[in-house]
Amino acid sequence: MIELQNITKRVGQFTHIKPTTLTLKAGHFNVLLGETGAGKTSLIKLIAGLDPLAGGTIRFDGEDVTRLGTQKRRISLVHQFFVNYPHMSVFENIASPLRVAGMPESEIQGRVEEAADILQLRPMLGRRPSELSGGQQQRTALARAIAKDSRAVLLDEPLANLDYKLREELREQLPELFKGRGAVVVYATSEPEEALLLGGETALMQDGQVVQFGPTADIYRQPATLSAAQVFSDPPINVGDVVKAGDTVRMGAATWTLTGAAAGLADGPYSVAIRPHHVLPVAEEGATVPLEGEVIVTELSGSETSAHFRMATGDWVSLAPGVHPYKVGEAHRFYMDPTHCYFFAPDGQMVA
Amino acid sequence: MKTENQKAWFFVLPVLLLVAFNALVPIMTVVNYSVQETFGDNLFFWQGLDWFQQLLNSERFYAALGRQFLFTGIILAIEVPLGILIALSMPRKGIWVPVCLVLMALPMLIPWNVVGAMWNIFALPKIGMLGYFLNDVLGVPYDMTQNPLAAWITIIVMDVWHWTSLVVLLSYAGLVSISDAYYQAARIDGASRWSVFRYIELPKMKSVLTIAILLRFMDSFNIYTEPFVLTGGGPGNSTTLLSIDLVKIALGQFDLGPAAAMSLIYFAITLLVSWVFYSLMTKDDAK
Known part of the structure; x- marks a missing residue:
């Protein structure tokens, strides 16, 4: 469970995230839905500890992590562009956070192979990221997130740069991947359809704040405001x-x-x-x-x-x-x- | 039935002419000299491969070649790590970026013979600021006109001052092209500063560094002006690098045949080393 209490982000004079309070639970997808610039990535970076908070507190399972560095928060992050270590094999890419954590070699082997199996990367384990297709590169990044023992898995529009077919395929697999892992999964997207397909709970974001939060289907059926209805409709309402x-x-x-x-x-x-x-x-x-x-x-x-x-x-x-x-x-x-x-x-x- | 369109040759012609005048004609002129003995009044006598044999058996050539490799090796070993280090410590954004870039570019903008003259005056004992400071203030005996070691140190320091900036600028260009996402991924993985350098920055800089090393190798291997102005190849022969020796043979002794043969061998070595290095560095990418 991740609890955000009145967290804000300011850069100079500009407020990027207005005071936001949210409770994100494990066991289902927590979707951040909003247009480009609504503050989804900013919020994810705050949860990850990549950007400093201007105020508020963040708790992971009750533990205050507000002042904890990114390295110590035990999180995973998958970006919309494919970020892998360019000169490591796929195996080493998936294993890298486990090695940093000092896990014994035998366990690393097992974990990497398990993640690779789930994402159908077994035949590519020896290759370099540059030798993979875009979909395989992103699956490598997802495998790294799965293999790691994270308290929070942050997915920032992970499918945005994939072609249509792959996107549909991966989107179907995603909820299965994180089932029963105990990590809080946060998924940012700008596509209403994606939020509906992933289910769980959705936080509608607009202009750096959460305008509505609750079970995805409820929000779709009962938008609290006109702007919420507009964000959550494709084609436009x-x-x-x-x-x-x-x-x-x-x-x-x-x-x-x-x-x-x-x-x-x-x-x-x-x-x-x-x-x-x-x-x-x-x-x-x-x-x-x-x-x-x-x-x-x-x-x-x-x-x-x-x-x-x-x-x-x-x-x-x-x-x-x-x-x-x-x-x-x-x-x-x-x-x-x-x-x-x-x-x-x-x-x-x-x-x- | 396939019709062949001969017109295509016309499109290739300009390139052919360009290459001919740019490379083939000058090289063939040198080849021409290298296999003949030349006298005044345009008298030529066929020599075959005599000049090449003579050169490859001469101790003088190997001594100059050895000095040349030593010089290039030392400046690469200093300039590359130093350049990367400076690039890493430069700011990535903000008002200091252009200031740093201009300061870095300055040494490269100075004409080469001016660099040589500058360092000559700077390093002369008694007259030069550096020479005076070392000899008369610190009491370190330093005279590049007498002491080979002092001469070597001076040309190396001069080259490092002159050209490290090139490595800095290229490395810096490589560094700023790395997306923030990679640094974030490293932080999330809990990677150390060294790991970030080893597994993100260095691989991402690899292609620009390859170019930087290649340029520095070729330039330093063919260096002439600065050491010529600074030490003139002395004291004795101690800083007579290949190009200085070549000019001595060609213009000092007016032995055009041996000088031409030496030019070709010199050129072949530069080409060979560059090609081997480049192939090794790009081997992985081509696969």
């Missing part, structure tokens, strides 16, 4: 300005009747947000509210079709299964499912 009056709500030319929690809101202006896959090109069960728009861009990605369309109130995106023959520049009527709308007060807090 549709946002529109509405006015509620009585039990109807109006967004430009579109109106619909409110049910559920939203019906109980006070009359007035709100922002609604709805994910693209709840805006469909045809009327369906649930998707009943018509939206008139002009198609401006369409993309067919395998089994799904997305369409960007322009309304008087703004541009929205529809994402629908199957192939839909849109014509760019033509008017099209889309239908949205009003039960999947999030309502946010003008200050950005979710209200329904």
Whole structure:
């Protein structure tokens, strides 16, 4: 368990990490989700002890490590670029932290081979990193993190520089790799999909602070703020300005009747947000509210079709299964499912 | 049916001409001299390989060659480690970086004969600051015009002063190109300062160091101007390096044939050592 208490980071006048309090547990993935520059790497470096804290305390399993050097924290870190010792074999690369720790040779042999087996590196143990593919290099870095007896494993966008296929493959293996190891796994990513696939708990980060933290699925379903919803949606979530009056709500030319929690809101202006896959090109069960728009861009990605369309109130995106023959520049009527709308007060807090 | 396009030769032609005028023609001129006896009025007599045989049997040549290797060996042994050490202790960022870089580059910007003249005056007993300080203040007998050891120490110190900067600048370029991530990985592994140097910095500097050593080898092996101005090859023959000896033969004695043969052997040695060294250093990467 890693407890962060009010930790902050400042560089000169700039605050990189605003006071942050988090409790990261072992046994599942702790995902830091945020866009580039949100502070994910900064937070990871603070946990690793690579950068000085401006304030706050860090505890590993109850032990205060705030003033402990990186070397003594017993952690592993995997970067988004592949960092291996260039003139050591893969075996020596995986073994290096164990050697520094003074582990007996027989145990090192066993550990390295175990890690190599998990990551399918057995045939490459004698090679140099430069002789490996990018995926194999990153697997070597991951094997080093696994072989070491760490209290925290910090993964900073480890799959970002891998090609699509390898990324999917490694992403599936990752949760298995760290199962039952007792280490707290922290995983930074900018991809919402990755957070959902890895499960566990997610901390949404924005502008150097954690805006929401909890079980990943809960955060996806119940974003606390409009910005949290925006960070945790790919393709971007549709946002529109509405006015509620009585039990109807109006967004430009579109109106619909409110049910559920939203019906109980006070009359007035709100922002609604709805994910693209709840805006469909045809009327369906649930998707009943018509939206008139002009198609401006369409993309067919395998089994799904997305369409960007322009309304008087703004541009929205529809994402629908199957192939839909849109014509760019033509008017099209889309239908949205009003039960999947999030309502946010003008200050950005979710209200329904 | 394959059609052959002969036009391709035209594209190669400029390179061919360049290489011809840059390398082949001058070398062939030297080859021409090396196999003939030359007299005034452009009289030539065929000598075959006589000059080469004579040279390879002459003690004078081996003595100069030995001095040359000794000199190059000593300055490499000093300049390379010293250069790395200075590069390691230079700041990696901040306002002092350009200051350090300019200070480092200064000695290299001074014309070579000026360097020789500077050190000559600097080191002369009685007149020079260094000579005066050593002799009259510290009481250390030091006279590079009389004492071979003093002469050697002076040319070595001069070369170290003049050229260590090259090693520093190249090593520094190698060091700053190392991503922070490597240092972080080393800290996380708990690696010592020595391990960081041995397993991260040195391997990452390897290619620039190879170039640095190669350049320093070639330059110091062919060095002429500075020791010529400083000691003129003396006292006696003690600092007569290969190039100084070569000029003595070619211009002092006007033995163009032996001098040409010596040039070719000299060139062959430089080329051979550079090639062997470079092949050894890049052997791993090519695999």
